[in-house]
Amino acid sequence: xxxxxxxxxxxxPKTWRRWPTGDFGKMFAVVVAWNAVLFGVVWLFGxxxxxxxxxxxxxxGIGSSPSLLVHTYRWDSLWYGEIVQNGYADGxxxxxxxxxxxPALVWLVHTIGFGGIGIIAAGFLVNxxxxxxxxxxxxxxxxxxxxxxxxxxxxxxxxTAPTAYFxxxxxxxxxxxxxxxxxxxxxxxxxxxxxxLCLIPLTATRITAAVFVGLCFLEFxxxxxxxxxxxxxxxxxxxxxxxxxxxxxxxxxxxxxxxALAGFDPAMMKAYWPYHQLDPNILPTIWNAAKPxxxxxxxxxxxxxxxxxxxVLPFVGLILLLASSVYVVLAxxxxxxxxxxxxxxxxxxxxxxxxxxxxxxxxxxxxxxYVALVLFGERNPRLRLGVHVVLYANSLLCALLFxxxxxxxxxx
Numbered sequence: 001x002x003x004x005x006x007x008x009x010x011x012x013p014k015t016w017r018r019w020p021t022g023d024f025g026k027m028f029a030v031v032v033a034w035n036a037v038l039f040g041v042v043w044l045f046g047x048x049x050x051x052x053x054x055x056x057x058x059x060x061g062i063g064s065s066p067s068l069l070v071h072t073y074r075w076d077s078l079w080y081g082e083i084v085q086n087g088y089a090d091g092x093x094x095x096x097x098x099x100x101x102x103p104a105l106v107w108l109v110h111t112i113g114f115g116g117i118g119i120i121a122a123g124f125l126v127n128x129x130x131x132x133x134x135x136x137x138x139x140x141x142x143x144x145x146x147x148x149x150x151x152x153x154x155x156x157x158x159x160t161a162p163t164a165y166f167x168x169x170x171x172x173x174x175x176x177x178x179x180x181x182x183x184x185x186x187x188x189x190x191x192x193x194x195x196x197l198c199l200i201p202l203t204a205t206r207i208t209a210a211v212f213v214g215l216c217f218l219e220f221x222x223x224x225x226x227x228x229x230x231x232x233x234x235x236x237x238x239x240x241x242x243x244x245x246x247x248x249x250x251x252x253x254x255x256x257x258x259x260a261l262a263g264f265d266p267a268m269m270k271a272y273w274p275y276h277q278l279d280p281n282i283l284p285t286i287w288n289a290a291k292p293x294x295x296x297x298x299x300x301x302x303x304x305x306x307x308x309x310x311x312v313l314p315f316v317g318l319i320l321l322l323a324s325s326v327y328v329v330l331a332x333x334x335x336x337x338x339x340x341x342x343x344x345x346x347x348x349x350x351x352x353x354x355x356x357x358x359x360x361x362x363x364x365x366x367x368x369x370y371v372a373l374v375l376f377g378e379r380n381p382r383l384r385l386g387v388h389v390v391l392y393a394n395s396l397l398c399a400l401l402f403x404x405x406x407x408x409x410x411x412x
Contacts, residue, residue, distance in 0.1 A: 204246060325340040
């Protein structure tokens with residue numbers, strides 16, 4: 001009788017033999033190849049691009065010597081490296097504005113390697129694994145909304161996004177996307193406990209984790225057929241519990257620097273990021289980006305690099321996010337409502353600080369844009385070629401921005 005309850009001895013080997021051709025195996029090969037292409041872009045074209053600002057080295061000395069990965073260590077990467085090496089108490093004041101999960105993972109890999117794995121290399125390994133996991137989750141998410149072929153195109157849209165190179169760089173984007181995508185995937189599968197366990201570290205990664213908490217909550221509510229009575233469930237507790245990651249960060253800051261809110265200190269923000277000013281009225285902020293962008297498109301003003309990076313790309317990205325959010329709810333009705341509201345909330349979250357600087361980078365986790373693009377192609381077969389044109393154009397823009405980033409220019 002017990003024999004009928006046991007898993008056949010051949011089940012596990014078959015599972016492992018299928019791994020290379022399954023989602024995890026295929027996506028691992030895709031992500032490795034994608035990283036190899038980025039290495040190739042830097043190797044082939046990097047020497048002909050002038051070195052700009054942004055590759056200065058702080059007192060830690062990380063990235064001070066040439067290496068295969070030094071091009072990934074630019075701009076805000078410097079502050080994450082400071083946290084890995086010196087923590088919050090002994091690092092520069094600016095590091096307090098950055099969240100701890102990514103540097104903690106880098107420190108862990110660096111420590112496990114007994115120093116044999118450098119800090120930049122440890123960051124690359126963390127991001128390689130995180131990008132892989134994000135791609136797997138996105139592939140599985142795509143199957144809930146589009147065909148199998150479409151799901152693969154959703155992943156392609158993610159990896160060819162104009163700022164996808166931040167997944168390759170010493171930034172927190174890859175970890176954020178991996179946790180956020182898996183949280184939403186578990187919500188789609190109605191597996192609320194693993195969803196909550198992904199959301200908790202997500203809130204220790206970046207403040208915009210709040211929109212993913214909202215996305216998963218909306219999916220939970222949809223699973224209850226939008227009934228208020230359906231919210232009378234103990235599983236609802238996972239959503240306030242998700243902010244335990246942020247709470248742990250605040251407690252850590254209190255212990256390390258004596259102020260739990262040191263990362264939000266107005267004096268520090270005014271000293272280093274004076275353009276960040278909380279303003280719930282986001283319309284003037286969006287208009288301040290729209291006006292110079294439209295004038296540049298009309299040929300009234302030159303399209304300078306500063307204007308392109310800090311105004312045009314953020315404005316165009318916000319418009320595309322808005323269009324994607326509207327389209328998914330029109331195309332999918334109630335099924336698309338969580339993604340649509342997620343997109344709308346992201347627009348508010350990304351502009352509430354009175355500026356749109358770096359918005360193009362913060363749009364990278366907004367998976368509603370990838371789903372909407374592929375869904376549009378599937379619902380309009382005559383325009384399906386346009387999806388591939390968009391992916392191609394995005395990949396060219398990504399390569400251009402990546403080269404600028406790798407050689408020290410500000411790209412968002």
